[in-house]
Amino acid sequence: IVHTQDVTKVYTMGSEEVHALRGITCTIYSGEYISIMGPSGSGKSTFFNMVGGLDKPSAGEVYIDEVDIAQLGVYELAWLRCRKIGYIFQTFNLIMVMNAIENVSLPMIFAGLSADEARDKAAELLGLVGLGDRLTHRPVEMSGGQQQRVAIARALANDPAIILADEPTGNLDLRTGREIIELLTAMKEERGVTIITATHDHKMLAASDRVIWVTDGQISRIQKREEL
Amino acid sequence: IVHTQDVTKVYTMGSEEVHALRGITCTIYSGEYISIMGPSGSGKSTFFNMVGGLDKPSAGEVYIDEVDIAQLGVYELAWLRCRKIGYIFQTFNLIMVMNAIENVSLPMIFAGLSADEARDKAAELLGLVGLGDRLTHRPVEMSGGQQQRVAIARALANDPAIILADEPTGNLDLRTGREIIELLTAMKEERGVTIITATHDHKMLAASDRVIWVTDGQISRIQKREEL
Numbered sequence: 001i002v003h004t005q006d007v008t009k010v011y012t013m014g015s016e017e018v019h020a021l022r023g024i025t026c027t028i029y030s031g032e033y034i035s036i037m038g039p040s041g042s043g044k045s046t047f048f049n050m051v052g053g054l055d056k057p058s059a060g061e062v063y064i065d066e067v068d069i070a071q072l073g074v075y076e077l078a079w080l081r082c083r084k085i086g087y088i089f090q091t092f093n094l095i096m097v098m099n100a101i102e103n104v105s106l107p108m109i110f111a112g113l114s115a116d117e118a119r120d121k122a123a124e125l126l127g128l129v130g131l132g133d134r135l136t137h138r139p140v141e142m143s144g145g146q147q148q149r150v151a152i153a154r155a156l157a158n159d160p161a162i163i164l165a166d167e168p169t170g171n172l173d174l175r176t177g178r179e180i181i182e183l184l185t186a187m188k189e190e191r192g193v194t195i196i197t198a199t200h201d202h203k204m205l206a207a208s209d210r211v212i213w214v215t216d217g218q219i220s221r222i223q224k225r226e227e228l
Numbered sequence: 229i230v231h232t233q234d235v236t237k238v239y240t241m242g243s244e245e246v247h248a249l250r251g252i253t254c255t256i257y258s259g260e261y262i263s264i265m266g267p268s269g270s271g272k273s274t275f276f277n278m279v280g281g282l283d284k285p286s287a288g289e290v291y292i293d294e295v296d297i298a299q300l301g302v303y304e305l306a307w308l309r310c311r312k313i314g315y316i317f318q319t320f321n322l323i324m325v326m327n328a329i330e331n332v333s334l335p336m337i338f339a340g341l342s343a344d345e346a347r348d349k350a351a352e353l354l355g356l357v358g359l360g361d362r363l364t365h366r367p368v369e370m371s372g373g374q375q376q377r378v379a380i381a382r383a384l385a386n387d388p389a390i391i392l393a394d395e396p397t398g399n400l401d402l403r404t405g406r407e408i409i410e411l412l413t414a415m416k417e418e419r420g421v422t423i424i425t426a427t428h429d430h431k432m433l434a435a436s437d438r439v440i441w442v443t444d445g446q447i448s449r450i451q452k453r454e455e456l
């Protein structure tokens with residue numbers, strides 16, 4: 001369960017301020033599939049960074065399983081990032097000097113698996129996203145959508161309780177996009193994984209339990225699937 | 229007018245070969261709005277690189293206004309890239325150490341405008357894509373969709389005859405995406421610019437004069453708007 005209490009984020013550049021988040025209070029229940037939708041620049045990625053413990057709010061609290069993550073020390077925060085949450089970033093954030101299987105193995109190696117165990121599982125995950133024949137290719141040797149799918153495989157590496165997916169289908173064609181949505185839905189239904197996605201992709205609506213609409217750093221409305 | 233004659237591209241990595249393009253022959257007429265659609269990894273960005281003179285085919289020819297671009301020298305090829313074709317890359321390719329107005333000004337300065345003329349026009353173009361209040365922000369201080377719009381403004385900088393747009397709406401919400409499509413349509417209708425886009429975005433279909441469907445490095449079919 002993820003709860004944010006009046007989370008605010010202000011970016012300051014010289015004398016300028018951008019109010020990316022203007023007080024977000026919401027609760028996301030374990031095993032939910034949530035889509036966060038909103039215009040470009042409305043605060044989706046910023047909210048992600050808060051919930052994922054990748055950045056700190058200017059004000060407000062983020063609780064994961066009732067723990068205020070601002071209270072976590074370096075070790076606990078790293079554990080949170082490494083084992084509990086899988087991230088699919090908007091810009092993939094793959095390591096360019098590593099190939100696909102190395103990118104997907106790395107989080108598992110950090111989490112304590114042997115190199116062999118990590119490689120085997122990485123190969124399995126890459127097969128799951130349709131890249132079983134590209135294990136030794138580096139990001140620069142792949143299309144945009146293929147890179148995104150490596151990022152998705154990597155997010156699944158440590159069997160996370162929560163998957164944060166920032167635009168996971170943005171670079172994918174209709175069919176591949178649907179396959180990814182089905183994969184995320186299966187994660188939720190079969191393993192109880194909490195899915196939180198920021199997206200502009202209306203295919204996501206049908207898969208979501210709830211949709212949180214964000215406008216200019218605030219929640220403008222929340223809809224359950226029945227209401228869509 | 230752009231014509232490709234049996235263009236093939238093979239990427240070689242060690243003993244492996246990827247056949248990204250398997251013989252593409254097509255003609256794109258001046259002032260057309262063409263969408264190239266196809267699954268992830270089907271060859272769209274690779275085809276772009278051919279048509280835009282950014283990479284060379286393994287076999288086959290690319291003609292722009294009846295000139296075989298393989299015959300162009302370094303000076304002519306640079307002129308082509310700088311002044312005739314505007315590029316909107318799938319990964320934006322913005323210069324991270326420059327702010328928005330510097331990124332958009334640069335092509336114009338390379339093309340011979342004074343720094344002042346370039347800045348004025350860059351400010352106008354950024355306003356056109358809804359970023360008039362972000363002129364001095366750097367890419368790292370912007371959302372994914374905002375970065376994409378800087379890339380779009382930059383593509384328009386030298387009033388190109390051809391715009392190559394690789395996934396120009398991939399990171400944009402519905403409304404901003406439509407605004408960009410309207411902008412591209414206006415370029416075609418008011419200035420006769422040839423628009424060539426690779427996209428997964430079905431909103432593009434209505435704006436296109438023709439849609440070229442690419443599968444596994446080949447054209448599988450071409451449809452006129454009336455047939456969609």
Ligand SMILES: Nc1ncnc2c1ncn2[C@@H]1O[C@H](COP(=O)(O)OP(=O)(O)OP(=O)(O)O)[C@@H](O)[C@H]1O
Nearest residue numbers: 011020040041042043044045046369370371372373
């Ligand atoms: N590191 C940063 N420094 C300064 N401003 C930032 C930073 N990151 C984001 N912003 C600004 O905060 C606002 C929200 O950005 P955010 O990336 O959360 O939007 P978004 O909803 O994800 O947009 P998109 O759909 O385009 O990805 C934007 O105005 C953006 O320019």
Ligand SMILES: Nc1ncnc2c1ncn2[C@@H]1O[C@H](COP(=O)(O)OP(=O)(O)OP(=O)(O)O)[C@@H](O)[C@H]1O
Nearest residue numbers: 141142143144145239248268269270271272273274
């Ligand atoms: N530099 C490269 N080196 C090796 N292989 C490459 C390179 N660029 C692309 N490829 C491969 O060529 C094929 C076509 O890639 P391309 O980027 O053209 O696809 P795309 O249609 O643009 O896909 P997407 O919709 O995912 O962006 C893919 O299998 C890709 O992995």
Ligand SMILES: [Mg+2]
Nearest residue numbers: 044045371372
């Ligand atoms: Mg974003």
Ligand SMILES: [Mg+2]
Nearest residue numbers: 143144272273
């Ligand atoms: Mg591509």
